[in-house]
Amino acid sequence: MKTAIERPRSIWLALGVVVFYVLCAWGLGNLLGGLASEDDPLAEFSLGHFIPLAVAIGGILLFLRWTRWGADVWRERPTPTLTPRRWWLIAIPVLAVAIPVIEMFDVPWAERSLGLLIVLALGTLMVGFGEELAIRGVLLTAVRARFGEFSVFLITCFVFALAHIPGYLFIDLPPFIIAFNVIALMSAGATYYWIRRVTGRIWVAMIVHALTDWVLYVGDADGPPSASVPVQHAPADDSGVSGLAYIEILLMVLLAISVISVIRESRRDKRNALSDAPGR
Numbered sequence: 001m002k003t004a005i006e007r008p009r010s011i012w013l014a015l016g017v018v019v020f021y022v023l024c025a026w027g028l029g030n031l032l033g034g035l036a037s038e039d040d041p042l043a044e045f046s047l048g049h050f051i052p053l054a055v056a057i058g059g060i061l062l063f064l065r066w067t068r069w070g071a072d073v074w075r076e077r078p079t080p081t082l083t084p085r086r087w088w089l090i091a092i093p094v095l096a097v098a099i100p101v102i103e104m105f106d107v108p109w110a111e112r113s114l115g116l117l118i119v120l121a122l123g124t125l126m127v128g129f130g131e132e133l134a135i136r137g138v139l140l141t142a143v144r145a146r147f148g149e150f151s152v153f154l155i156t157c158f159v160f161a162l163a164h165i166p167g168y169l170f171i172d173l174p175p176f177i178i179a180f181n182v183i184a185l186m187s188a189g190a191t192y193y194w195i196r197r198v199t200g201r202i203w204v205a206m207i208v209h210a211l212t213d214w215v216l217y218v219g220d221a222d223g224p225p226s227a228s229v230p231v232q233h234a235p236a237d238d239s240g241v242s243g244l245a246y247i248e249i250l251l252m253v254l255l256a257i258s259v260i261s262v263i264r265e266s267r268r269d270k271r272n273a274l275s276d277a278p279g280r
Contacts, residue, residue, distance in 0.1 A: 078200035128210030
């Protein structure tokens with residue numbers, strides 16, 4: 001019986017997977033979503049999400065079957081079990097969940113039909129699964145095989161933000177809104193990176209990602225987008241600061257500190273690799 005051979009963990013192959021996902025989620029999503037009537041946002045959302053994302057996710061799963069990249073794509077050792085344990089990183093996933101939960105209180109639930117809520121939940125669940133599998137699964141695994149953890153952190157955050165730009169250009173957003181969204185998406189990418197690492201499971205990041213997008217779509221007065229392009233609008237000037245704003249600021253502070261933490265982790269890993277090298 002022939003044994004399946006794992007193919008090299010190529011970053012270029014992984015980036016190809018990300019491009020494939022973007023072409024399906026954004027390109028095919030907009031194409032199919034445009035077939036629906038503008039007066040039927042539910043049909044537009046369904047056509048723009050369910051078929052394109054099914055194609056994208058199915059393609060990525062076939063890619064993983066072909067490459068045999070293994071369980072590293074799906075799970076890893078949780079950071080609280082490493083040395084040093086860095087228990088404070090647990091606060092990042094906790095705050096990431098708290099933000100959409102608090103935002104739920106501002107959603108006009110009475111104006112949202114049960115059918116809309118279910119369709120948006122299914123669509124955003126597919127978005128969370130697909131984007132996390134492509135970025136924090138395939139790409140993260142490939143980059144980690146070649147570079148240190150700080151590079152993994154930077155590249156996955158940057159590619160995650162970059163992958164959304166075609167959708168923003170398509171809907172003709174002003175440059176300052178695009179810039180704001182890129183910064184927000186890099187912060188979101190850092191958050192999902194730590195959710196995966198703290199819990200050791202990519203599916204947790206998938207669920208938090210889906211929950212965040214679902215609350216964003218449900219609460220958007222303009223309705224959900226036809227394809228997978230969540231948009232955050234720059235905040236207006238406000239003399240008061242809400243409790244949610246304090247949580248978001250705290251999360252940003254922790255993410256900034258986490259950059260220092262992952263840099264130090266990369267240095268520790270490099271020193272350990274050198275000390276374990278033959279002849280030393």
